[in-house]
Amino acid sequence: MLYYLKIIVNTLQMLTLNGTLRINEFQQILYENQSIQIDKNVLETVEESFEFLKLFSENKIIYGVNTGFGPMAQYKIEDSERIQLQYNLIRSHASGTGNPIPPLYVKAAMLARLNTLCLGNSGVHKSVIELMVQLINKNITPIIYEHGGVGASGDLVQLAHLALVMIGEGEVMYHGEKQPTEYVFKKENLRPISIELREGLALMNGTSVMTGVGIVNAIFTRKLLNWMITASSAINEIVKAYDDHLSFELNQSKKHEGQRVIAKLMRAHLKDSTLIKKREHHLYNDVKNVDVFEDKVQEYYSLRCVPQILGPVLDTLNQVETILIEEVNSANDNPIVDVKNKNVYHGGNFHGDYVSLEMDKLKLVVTKTSMLAERQLNYLLNPNLNQILPPFVNLGKLGLNFGMQGVQFTATSTTAENQMLSNPMYVHSIPNNNDNQDIVSMGTNAALITKKVIENAFEVLAIELITIIQAIEYLDVKNEVSSKTKQMFDDIRAIVPAFKEDVVMYPYVNAVKDFIMKN
Template identity: 60%
Template structure:
């Protein structure tokens, strides 16, 4: 069980909940603070005008709500904003959204009773995912529409996904003996007024981006092996003099992967030889193409971007992103804009640009591998059959190129795409949830591109017959993937194999040795 409420929720604990089915339990002391915060608000608001408790919302805040309509106001807010459209979010992203909202509530600044947190915990631990749609919130005043669909399920309405079926919430709650939320205060506004959708999705994006980067380092290393590249471009000495931490870390990872490769060559042994001076034209390229030689310089910024985005997202998921902020310590209520998602939106844009660049590197390495005029080593499209009659990896290259092109278009930033709405009350918005969902799409696409690259590398290894000269790390990946993707000579449909290899990339842990430099 992961305890929520004992300090910060780190990225690793979040990962355990989302990807490894770890349950959630709530810290008792933190719950007591939540209840104290709720009781303070009840007392404090009895004779004061406080936004969202006895006023309308947004541009309607100038209208006072009568005492006998206060609770109906909260239900109206949830129901009216349950207006999402498009595809349903996958269940693991809905769980991420709920974990993010739960972790904000447990900071005891939202004025909600402890039973709201307990109900969220029940849904998380029972794998009940409210039906939440991709399209809706503009990312300021929070992810209003996405979180309204969460609120709809919490009050026992709408639909949820349970055991891969979309079912009425009332049915599933009855089956699991879960009591819906009965609103008593500002729970409606508290549930929908935050950045938890973009943050939950963003945290998942960070974790998947980390995995993509690890695979890209490994595949780039394997590419250098099979073309028998020189070792100095990923050396410690070359990379340490460029003062960016990501570049040094990528170089260290490549050295760890390739340390026992029998294919990588030493420049001093092969080129720093006086006999070479007698040649007018060198048979070997003196330097490799950039997609092979500049891996540390290309993936280094990707590493640094993922790292910095992870810091920001971890800060956001551990923040109070409600409005107003209920402060029972200082006996006051503070109105502002902690629901604004600019931090997440900007980091998601940076992340998707970085991952798009990673996919471009993969595509260029793939092109080098499949174009015999460039590599002068392999048959066209690493075709192991009869040239002209068979096609090898020619067909799947189209898919990789098309997918990278989509990534490049999706990389236009959402952060600078604010559209005023809500009677111009929301005149500057973050579009943070859009940014996170588009980044997810770029990550999805990039797994597809790396899948095709990996399949092509394996075909090249079999053409060379060099499995026994690969590094230990590369040979291990070769063996594991060949179990689901046997070597082929005759042409056959590859789409099912691509799906299996992609699932392997999504779920397996790539070999990356500990970084010592």
């Protein structure tokens, strides 16, 4: 029987893996540094798979056990050379370049790889499971580089750097510093894995880096969305917008769940605000003798259409999370060991198209989120639009001081970069590997570019939030806004002081970005 991974908290506050791994368990392990252990039934499943493959492959040709790899699979490998074959694969493919992927994302990739190996479809020696658990618990993460993955056969190059560490070679991040693996293993009394059968290929042949990066992307996107709801609610509030565009009745008339949820969250945010207006109090009574209305009858789209804009973001994010978790809990190796049916199946479960497509979809909606933040920011900065604030929400002397003028350039530039980065990777397949890999997913690139788009979006939103609290300061309405907006005001004000004189802005933008990414 195959045991899927599930997280259960035992009395020792150790998370035991023995069922389905989900987003919230990733959060516990990645952000709360929760230690893990493997259920004994899972280890028995892994051992059973290993012993079966070892016996099954004695008189058969099994890819990656007694053959070369890729287009070199036509070459039979002698029994005496099988172990060396695995080492050769790991060392030759540890060829990534570019910037190192941050440890948080690498740890997520390790957890994703651990998960799939524990399903019992890979035939690995149990030492692989045992060492990876120790590395995760000790926050020892391999140095894995951004460049190198084409997304089929999975993340070969990036996962080769993980495998390199598993055999005691390469480099790791340890206590915030890059260290030789050999040194860290000696210091922590760790032993490299035992290469017994196909441990090199099993570690490398899968979608775990793109999926791990994708999981972290999804977690950050949900934070981004929550802050965008906060910002959108606050800006509607401070310009005293009408509330009917957020009404239950209007949004319920549209069938999309995301739109309904966003509107509901914004209504909850604004529940105790004294600034939001009721249309029936202003435009539905005593308007017979008015030719030109002093106040806008309807707000600009960036304020009025937030549920319709962020609704698709929420729906897409939910779908992305579903696909990623399905991938995490799938066997994405090749070949697949089936102990129950006493067979080994060759195919392409390593192909990353599912993840690649979801990452492209995610970066599209995140880019749209950054565009919404940029337009709301522009609305606040342009007095011809909002008609209640000074140019650039300048609290100083107009002409002498500049207020938020400088950071608008940053927001506009960063949003433009997101728009460019949102071109899809999913359809950018380039054949390689002597045309053995003649159509690939580019899923790793898709996930890493999405990571960049998300980070950019947080920068734009940080600038908008600073501008919102400056506007609240100018209008002197901090005691009239909703309690949720007041909490946001206090949180950001603790980082950024009210300023009339011009100040160097980049430390404040970076500090707010860091705060909202963590909260």
